[in-house]
Amino acid sequence: xxxxxxxxxxxxxxxxxxxxxxxxxxxxxxxxxxxxxxxxxxxxxxxxxxxxxxxxxxxxxxxxxxxxxxxxxxxxxxxxxxxxxxxxxxxxxxxxxxxxxxxxxxxxxxxxxxxxxxxxxxxxxxxxxxxxxxxxxxxxxxxxxxxxxxxxxxxxxxxxxxxxxxxxxxxxxxxxxxxxxxxxxxxxxxxxxxxxxxxxxxxxxxxxxxxxxxxxxxxxxxxxxxxxxxxxxxxxxxxxxxxxxxxxxxxxxxxxxxxxxxxxxxxxxxxxxxxxxxxxxxxxxxxxxxxxxxxxxxxxxxxxxxxxxxxxxxxxxxxxxxxxxxxxxxxxxxxxx
Amino acid sequence: xxxxxxxxxxxxxxxxxxxxxxxxxxxxxxxxxxxxxxxxxxxxxxxxxxxxxxxxxxxxxxxxxxxxxxxxxxxxxxxxxxxxxxxxxxxxxxxxxxxxxxxxxxxxxxxxxxxxxxxxxxxxxxxxxxxxxxxxxxxxxxxxxxxxxxxxxxxxxxxxxxxxxxxxxxxxxxxxxxxxxxxxxxxxxxxxxxxxxxxxxxxxxxxxxxxxxxxxxxxxxxxxxxxxxxxxxxxxxxxxxxxxxxxxxxxxxxxxxxxxxxxxxxxxxxxxxxxxxxxxxxxxxxxxxxxxxxxxxxxxxxxxxxxxxxxxxxxxxxxxxxxxxxxxxxxxxxxxxxxxxxxxxxxxxxxxxxxxxxxxxxxxxxxxxxxxxxxxxxxxxxxxxxxxxxxxxxxxxxxxxxxxxxxxxxxxxxxxxxxxxxxxxxxxxxxxxxxxxxxxxxxxxxxxxxxxxxxxxxxxxxxxxxxxxxxxxxxxxxxxxxxxxxxxxxxxxxxxxxxxxxxxxxxxxxxxxxxxxxxxxxx
Numbered sequence: 001x002x003x004x005x006x007x008x009x010x011x012x013x014x015x016x017x018x019x020x021x022x023x024x025x026x027x028x029x030x031x032x033x034x035x036x037x038x039x040x041x042x043x044x045x046x047x048x049x050x051x052x053x054x055x056x057x058x059x060x061x062x063x064x065x066x067x068x069x070x071x072x073x074x075x076x077x078x079x080x081x082x083x084x085x086x087x088x089x090x091x092x093x094x095x096x097x098x099x100x101x102x103x104x105x106x107x108x109x110x111x112x113x114x115x116x117x118x119x120x121x122x123x124x125x126x127x128x129x130x131x132x133x134x135x136x137x138x139x140x141x142x143x144x145x146x147x148x149x150x151x152x153x154x155x156x157x158x159x160x161x162x163x164x165x166x167x168x169x170x171x172x173x174x175x176x177x178x179x180x181x182x183x184x185x186x187x188x189x190x191x192x193x194x195x196x197x198x199x200x201x202x203x204x205x206x207x208x209x210x211x212x213x214x215x216x217x218x219x220x221x222x223x224x225x226x227x228x229x230x231x232x233x234x235x236x237x238x239x240x241x242x243x244x245x246x247x248x249x250x251x252x253x254x255x256x257x258x259x260x261x262x263x264x265x266x267x268x269x270x271x272x273x274x275x276x277x278x279x280x281x282x283x284x285x286x287x288x289x290x291x292x293x294x295x296x297x298x299x300x301x302x303x304x305x306x307x308x309x310x311x312x313x314x315x316x317x318x319x320x321x322x323x324x325x326x327x328x329x330x331x332x333x334x335x336x337x
Numbered sequence: 338x339x340x341x342x343x344x345x346x347x348x349x350x351x352x353x354x355x356x357x358x359x360x361x362x363x364x365x366x367x368x369x370x371x372x373x374x375x376x377x378x379x380x381x382x383x384x385x386x387x388x389x390x391x392x393x394x395x396x397x398x399x400x401x402x403x404x405x406x407x408x409x410x411x412x413x414x415x416x417x418x419x420x421x422x423x424x425x426x427x428x429x430x431x432x433x434x435x436x437x438x439x440x441x442x443x444x445x446x447x448x449x450x451x452x453x454x455x456x457x458x459x460x461x462x463x464x465x466x467x468x469x470x471x472x473x474x475x476x477x478x479x480x481x482x483x484x485x486x487x488x489x490x491x492x493x494x495x496x497x498x499x500x501x502x503x504x505x506x507x508x509x510x511x512x513x514x515x516x517x518x519x520x521x522x523x524x525x526x527x528x529x530x531x532x533x534x535x536x537x538x539x540x541x542x543x544x545x546x547x548x549x550x551x552x553x554x555x556x557x558x559x560x561x562x563x564x565x566x567x568x569x570x571x572x573x574x575x576x577x578x579x580x581x582x583x584x585x586x587x588x589x590x591x592x593x594x595x596x597x598x599x600x601x602x603x604x605x606x607x608x609x610x611x612x613x614x615x616x617x618x619x620x621x622x623x624x625x626x627x628x629x630x631x632x633x634x635x636x637x638x639x640x641x642x643x644x645x646x647x648x649x650x651x652x653x654x655x656x657x658x659x660x661x662x663x664x665x666x667x668x669x670x671x672x673x674x675x676x677x678x679x680x681x682x683x684x685x686x687x688x689x690x691x692x693x694x695x696x697x698x699x700x701x702x703x704x705x706x707x708x709x710x711x712x713x714x715x716x717x718x719x720x721x722x723x724x725x726x727x728x729x730x731x732x733x734x735x736x737x738x739x740x741x742x743x744x745x746x747x748x749x750x751x752x753x754x755x756x757x758x759x760x761x762x763x764x765x766x767x768x769x770x771x772x773x774x775x776x777x778x779x780x781x782x783x784x785x786x787x788x789x790x791x792x793x794x795x796x797x798x799x800x801x802x803x804x805x806x807x808x809x810x811x812x813x814x815x816x817x818x819x820x821x822x823x824x825x826x827x828x829x830x831x832x833x834x835x836x837x838x839x840x841x842x843x844x845x846x847x848x849x850x851x852x853x854x855x856x857x858x859x860x
Contacts, residue, residue: 003451003452004452006449006452006453007452007453007456010449010450010453011453229448229449229450230450231437231440231441231448231450231451231454232437233433233436233437233440234440235419235423235433235436236433236437282432285432287432287434287457288450288453288454288457289432289433289434289437289438289450289454289457290433290437291426291432291433291434292427292432292433293432294432333427334420334423334427
């Protein structure tokens, strides 16, 4: 195949992906008013194979967004309401004694709600750390192990967790290992007055919109592969790496805020998130290469939940997002030599 | 032209532009450095005046050197295409299309997106304007250039004498007359040379004089005079400088004569006279054996080889060869007599001259004499070290030595002492002084602080050799005699007698040229 033909084919693929994503967004927007960046972030995570932590006060439509996504994607959807008494087996499943027609008893694995393709982990911080940890293997390895037997989760597998940042009573902060496994952390903010009016109109005057399936699992897999081959120039990768290193207080790239308030910086997953998210951004922008701008655009949702504040930072109420903002401001795109 | 070629072409265009901008910036910076150097040279010029031509040459050389360095650095500078394309991406907000494409194009590994990325890059590369990507900016430091130039001009032009103390202002020579400036430089050089000499010899007064000369030279270089004044000053200074040069030359020549040489000459001269007397004694015995005759002839010949060639000695030798012993004896006696008469005659002439001067100064014969200085001029006396050769320099005093006769003397300065040695054989010596062709011996000596005195001594001790070498004591005794006069140790009644005595023996010479004296004082 010639370069021209190959280029034409790639252009067609990219165009088709963009159109699919646009259709997906339009379909979700039938239900969700505003939150364009949150929707885009969720789609980016979906096509990058990552999980999303949605943070916002109650009533902003987090759960609705995830449920809508589950409906427009022809994927198995599962919702897990995290409560303090939720046990890992309630998520993963367990072996139960079964009796067949002949009266023979045997253990049979009863799948938990984790065995789905889109998981809504609602109010994930209400479960105990033990239960939260049940998700670790599933999120990273996309498999669960019960009684020494590994059970594969069907791809695409995406966990969309929500948490309430203001209710501290009866909640358990997510452990760092768990946080690090989320590709992006998206903040769901309060809608504007126009958006609020629209929400009121949609929810009080007519029935809920009927959403259609736009994408299936196979299509999503193709799109995921396409995104991964988008080229990234060396100096852009270098910029992403320096951004991640700048979150570490002991790094020579660290900024003043990072040195003062950060206990631990981002893991390498942060760099992966930056580059992959940058690729998705470029694709959505109609480009075939990643720019510094793409990296910068995805930096805050990629890094903010990976920065662990020290006591001083927590006491001072420093937002990790402000540290990332300072890093973006002070880290040069290109370093000479 | 395919996409890759377009991309490379863009990179080349940007590289050309980057090189040009870099060289321009380097040249501008070199200009700035050159201006800084010019300012430094201008400041230096205020303290160490240079001819204006030399100043311009130095400034031009500085500028040329800076420009040369800038050109060399500019020629060596290379622009990386990748860096330029990154810069173009950032400047034109091309979202890293060019740089990513260039990386893919130059990468040995194939990439599925290579073609499509190159096409995208080629599309945007057509709109790349190198002047926007690499604008020709002026280095920030150059904004100081006008101020530096202004400062350099101010330093060169403005007379800081009205604002600063004179000691801080060197002053250029533009305002002074060129000839005056040149003479000033010459005087300064001579002063430095004299200072070196004075340091080596530990002469404090000469050192002070040398410094005065240098200061005068510096002042002269900066002195503002009109044409006539300048020429008058130049004429007087030229004369002064010439005298100094001659003096320094003399000093250099006299230095060649060391003490050992003087001693050798003196001993030879004494031996010669004694030898002639011994030869006379041999001839007086009457008959001589052939070996004595040969011995006599050889000794006469050796006398001639020692420098005492005289007609009578030659006659004596010839007559001796012919066997005429009486004739030879007579010739030798004539030789001794004539030598003695010559010394006596010389001494008488000096005494007569001294008496005449004494009468001129003291026509009444009883006036008070100026005892501050033998010559009556204390200023001249103080400066006798450095002055050229005044007709009537400071007086010298005779030493108490065995025989010998001072006919003339010189010093490094103006000291011209004339004296006559007085010793145990004074009367006989006096009677023997007459016109003579005997060579004058030079003696160098010093007593305490002051100039080195070099005296010419004609004739030699007639009897035994001096117990103490003449050159070691003569100046000491002279100085002591001077000091006795100055300290007024001599009773007032006897001063005239003492003065007359020194005048009679030719030690103190009065100034014979008023003009020369005045000139000396002025200097």
